[in-house]
Amino acid sequence: MEAIGLQSDRGAAVMLATMVEKALWVALMTRMPKVDKITHDGWFEGAHAPFQTFSAKIKLGRAFGIYGPRTEELLNTIREIRNAFAHALTPLGFDNPTIANACLGMVDRPPSEPVEGEDHPMRTRYHASCIWAFEKLMDDAKENGDQPILIKLP
Secondary structure (H helix, E strand, C coil): HHHHHHCCHHHHHHHHHHHHHHHHHHHHHHHHHCCCCCHHHHHHHHCCCCCCCCCHHHHHHHHHCCCCHHHHHHHHHHHHHHHHHHCCCEEECCCCCHHHHHCCCCCCCCCCCCCCCCCHHHHHHHHHHHHHHHHHHHHHHHHHCCCCCCCCCC
8 A cells, every 4th residue: 555655646546446446346356256267258248338437336235235325436446546547638636626625525533554655635545545445345355255366456
């Protein structure tokens, strides 16, 4: 996690959201019916796959009962902040009023360990919220999965 603290605001926002999306995917896989690779790839891979986007995965997680409306809202906020950073043509930071306002509704607690390079309260709030969501999704996957969970993090 130290590597995230050393990233720019844009890099940290995208990396943290990617971790959350990966954890959501793992949680979804523990609930999905077992299907062949072609069917699985048709659902999750490629431009026309119905569950390829973070947004679609968030909706599917709610439909499967992995979380309720408050967590769905948090995941959508993480996705929106990630998208704002990823698609900005100019430098963007957590001090941007739109980003800061979105962060205000997130988990208000510091990360479990101090993160080097994070001195902006909205960045810290985003970071803590992403770690919380990641941990909850991975806990759900452990509880519902029948195989060991292997996930590669940035």
